[in-house]
Amino acid sequence: GATTNGDGAITYSTTSDVISIAADGTITALKAGTATVTINAAETDNYAAATKTVTVTVNKKKVAVPTADTAEYTYTGTAQTYGVTSTDDYTVEGGVQANAGEYPITITLNNENYEWDGTLGTYKFVINKAAVTVTAKSYTIKVGEALPTYAYDVAGLVNGETLPIDVTISCNVADSNTAGTYDIIVSGAAASDNYTFSYVKGTLTVSEKEVVAA
Numbered sequence: 001g002a003t004t005n006g007d008g009a010i011t012y013s014t015t016s017d018v019i020s021i022a023a024d025g026t027i028t029a030l031k032a033g034t035a036t037v038t039i040n041a042a043e044t045d046n047y048a049a050a051t052k053t054v055t056v057t058v059n060k061k062k063v064a065v066p067t068a069d070t071a072e073y074t075y076t077g078t079a080q081t082y083g084v085t086s087t088d089d090y091t092v093e094g095g096v097q098a099n100a101g102e103y104p105i106t107i108t109l110n111n112e113n114y115e116w117d118g119t120l121g122t123y124k125f126v127i128n129k130a131a132v133t134v135t136a137k138s139y140t141i142k143v144g145e146a147l148p149t150y151a152y153d154v155a156g157l158v159n160g161e162t163l164p165i166d167v168t169i170s171c172n173v174a175d176s177n178t179a180g181t182y183d184i185i186v187s188g189a190a191a192s193d194n195y196t197f198s199y200v201k202g203t204l205t206v207s208e209k210e211v212v213a214a
Contacts, residue, residue, distance in 0.1 A: 005047075006041055006044060006047030006050065007047060008041045008042035008043060009042045010039060011023075012037060012038070013038045015036075016033070016034075016035030017030060017031070018031055018033040018034065018035040018056070019037075019056055021037060025039075027056060029058040031058065032058050032060040032061075032113040034056070034057050034058075035057075035058070036054070036055055037053065037054050037056055038051065039053070039054065060113050061111070061113060061114045062115060062116075063089045063116055063117060064118070065117060065118040065120055065121070066084045066090070068084065068121060068122075068123050069082055069083025069084055069125070071083060072127075072128055073125075073126065073127045073128065074127065074128050074130055075099070075129055075195070076130070076159060077098075077158040077159025077161055078098060079096050079097065079098045080098070081096050082095035082096070082097075082105055082123075082125040084105070089110055089111075090108060090109050090114075091108050091110055092105060092107050093105070093106040094125065095125060097125055097127060099127065099193060100127045100129040100130075100194045100195075101127055102125070102126050103124065103125040103126075104122075104123070104124055104125075105124060105125055106123075107120065129191060129192075129193075129195050129196045130156055130157075130158055130194060130195050130196075131195070131198065132154060132156035132157060132195045132196065132197050132198070133154070133156055133197075133198050133199075134152050134153070134154055134163075134188065134197060134198070134199050135152060135153045135154075135200040135202065136150065136151075136152045136169055136184040136185065136186045136199075136200065136201055136202030137150070137151050137153060137202050138202040138204070138205070139184075139202070139203075140204075140205040140207065141176055141204070141205070142176070142206070142207055143176055143179050143206055143207070143208055143209050145176050146176070147171075147173070147175065147176055147204075148204070150169045150170070150202075152169055152186050164195065165192055165197065166188060166189075167187070167188040168186070168188060169184065169185070169187075171185070171204050176206050178206065179206050179208045180205075181203055181204070181206075182204040183202075183203065184201055184202035186199045186200070186201065
């Protein structure tokens with residue numbers, strides 16, 4: 001509290017909503033801003049009344065700027081969470097996503113009496129597409145045997161998901177009358193919403209029949 005060289009009682013007052021002030025002069029900050037405090041010393045037999053005003057400044061609370069999560073995530077088929085999450089001081093929006101994509105992250109302070117202790121940067125949440133490989137199966141048959149029903153294997157799908165695209169599989173041979181090696185080609189879209197696709201060919205081997213001597 002204040003002191004005086006007189007012996008009159010000291011009182012404090014303010015009309016500001018920035019602070020409150022107790023009878024003993026203890027100040028409690030209510031919000032950021034500037035307040036004027038009036039201090040009065042009462043008149044006594046030996047001293048005249050006195051008044052003084054002081055200015056009190058309440059600064060905003062400094063909040064550390066969060067460090068951006070620069071990791072790039074990969075699609076998993078389930079929701080994933082960005083590396084910066086909400087706190088008592090600020091709220092993070094856009095930080096929970098499931099599908100592949102690049103998502104802007106918005107971070108806002110929770111109170112008008114807070115301010116960033118530095119410059120708030122740009123935040124983005126990157127979930128890359130998962131890579132899927134489609135591989136044609138390989139076969140070996142003898143000359144004259146029936147051509148196989150071509151099939152393929154799929155690797156890289158996540159969370160029990162099924163292939164979201166149509167795949168074409170073919171071989172450039174009409175029959176098995178000629179011995180040789182032939183490519184089995186698989187093809188389809190390069191990407192879907194959450195996956196990228198690569199294709200690996202297989203081989204059809206048509207071999208000569210063994211001749212058994214009589």
